[in-house]
Amino acid sequence: MVIEHRKDIFDLDLNQISLEQALIDFEIANARVIDLTSRLTTLSKEVLTLRGQIEVERTRSATLAQAASDRVLTNSGPTSEEVEALKTKATQMEYILEHLTQSRAVAIASLFASRLRSAIVQARAILR
Amino acid sequence: MMTRRPRVLFCIAVYNGKRVVPRSLQSASRLDQSVADTDVLILDDASPAPGWSEEVEQLAAGYGFRYYRTPRNLGIPRNVNLGLLAAINGGYDFVVINNSDVIFPANLVTQLVRVAADDNVGSVTAWSNNVSIFSLPNEDPDLHLANQDVVDWLSGSLASHFGDAAMDVPAGISFCILIPTAVVREVGLMDPVFGRGYCEETDWTLRSLARGYRITLAPGVFVYHEGRGSNIEAGLVTNHGTTVPENEEIIDLRYPQFRNQVGAFQSSHLLPKAHKDAIGRIIQDAGRQYGYSVEVGWLPLATRDADYVRVHVTPEGLGPEIEVQFRGFRSVLNVNGFDVAAELRNYFAREPIQVNMLDRGGVSLKVAKGFDPQSLQFVRNYPAKV
Numbered sequence: 001m002v003i004e005h006r007k008d009i010f011d012l013d014l015n016q017i018s019l020e021q022a023l024i025d026f027e028i029a030n031a032r033v034i035d036l037t038s039r040l041t042t043l044s045k046e047v048l049t050l051r052g053q054i055e056v057e058r059t060r061s062a063t064l065a066q067a068a069s070d071r072v073l074t075n076s077g078p079t080s081e082e083v084e085a086l087k088t089k090a091t092q093m094e095y096i097l098e099h100l101t102q103s104r105a106v107a108i109a110s111l112f113a114s115r116l117r118s119a120i121v122q123a124r125a126i127l128r
Numbered sequence: 129m130m131t132r133r134p135r136v137l138f139c140i141a142v143y144n145g146k147r148v149v150p151r152s153l154q155s156a157s158r159l160d161q162s163v164a165d166t167d168v169l170i171l172d173d174a175s176p177a178p179g180w181s182e183e184v185e186q187l188a189a190g191y192g193f194r195y196y197r198t199p200r201n202l203g204i205p206r207n208v209n210l211g212l213l214a215a216i217n218g219g220y221d222f223v224v225i226n227n228s229d230v231i232f233p234a235n236l237v238t239q240l241v242r243v244a245a246d247d248n249v250g251s252v253t254a255w256s257n258n259v260s261i262f263s264l265p266n267e268d269p270d271l272h273l274a275n276q277d278v279v280d281w282l283s284g285s286l287a288s289h290f291g292d293a294a295m296d297v298p299a300g301i302s303f304c305i306l307i308p309t310a311v312v313r314e315v316g317l318m319d320p321v322f323g324r325g326y327c328e329e330t331d332w333t334l335r336s337l338a339r340g341y342r343i344t345l346a347p348g349v350f351v352y353h354e355g356r357g358s359n360i361e362a363g364l365v366t367n368h369g370t371t372v373p374e375n376e377e378i379i380d381l382r383y384p385q386f387r388n389q390v391g392a393f394q395s396s397h398l399l400p401k402a403h404k405d406a407i408g409r410i411i412q413d414a415g416r417q418y419g420y421s422v423e424v425g426w427l428p429l430a431t432r433d434a435d436y437v438r439v440h441v442t443p444e445g446l447g448p449e450i451e452v453q454f455r456g457f458r459s460v461l462n463v464n465g466f467d468v469a470a471e472l473r474n475y476f477a478r479e480p481i482q483v484n485m486l487d488r489g490g491v492s493l494k495v496a497k498g499f500d501p502q503s504l505q506f507v508r509n510y511p512a513k514v
Contacts, residue, residue: 006135006218006219007217007218007219008167008218009137009167009168009169009194009214009218010194011218012194012214012217012218014196014210014214015199017210017213017214017217018198018199018210021206021209021210021213021317022206025206025320028320029320032321
């Protein structure tokens, strides 16, 4: 059996109802403040970290920009490392070409292939 | 299913409002109690105007209402929560939350309770001239509608057309909203995070929607709502503002899809159809009950207000539309251009009170022939069109 709790509006203690709810509202408000403070603290740390990273990236990008700008102004061409790398490649290419042009198989094949014959002539010209 | 009469706690939130509160209290004293037993509770949110709270308490006592003044100003959400809690503690079946700048029709509670009969209805907002995007358009509600007899009549007209129909809407409006206490128990109270007010009922109704309840508007009841006055007094908004932006941001954060849902509702054309049906019915009922005048001419008479329907016929030939207006409500009638008189006679089921001939052109005279010559009145004037 369901017992209905019915009260006349004039019998209700609205002060008591208001006080109870005010205490609940305070608890919830307090919990929200704590939660929001925690989130605020975390986000503040994150913001500081991100700001630091931005500054590092700004400095790096400024340095690179400066270096590129200097290269253009002095017309110094490629770096010494780049030159060394190119030289090494060229030496390797020369070695390969020399061996190819001196190969008997290649010489015999060139008798029958005009394109191979002209490529060998060009290669010998480069090597000279 | 309820086997006894439902009990309703009718709460009116008051904050100052000397100009509007006495009218709304008197209005509440006339609520029909044929369907539900209704108790009225006045929740005075520590109105600061000197002597005002005492005055409201006396007024309330005179009507047999319970009056309660909070020791400190709580703001609208927490003041409303007192009403919700009082309803739950008192064992009421429904609670109605109201502003104090309103005029209630006598059939308000009857109609709202009928709409809330379904268990899945979480809230029922009354229709009004001022209920956010759902407002029933009117040229000047404060002039035409701020009257108890007019409000009663309008609400009766809409009730006879819409009955206990419920329109599903994106959010409720707490200027006048009925909520079953069972739903309050499940969904909870208004969130005090909305401070002094605005958007708290949007949040509440969306929470109820998330729990599977319908948010509804009752087109079969009309409440006059002046609007904004008490919120300006309370410092919620300025004279130029219509909302509290910080509260809107909370809604955007909690319900990212809400604005899209409102947009979808507005695009659905449900509202324009409801407006058209409502205004059409109001004007037809008014014409049948109070009569109508016909004005034939390019410009209607500049009468500010009338207790009957005014029909304006422009003498430009065989146009199918005729404008009708009553107490700030405007609509158009699609009529057979050949026999305007017969169409109007049929629509309003009576002869016109009078026919004002503001133009003497051939078409106008042709229209006039359809009416009783004794009702014709020729208004002498220079031509309206150059």
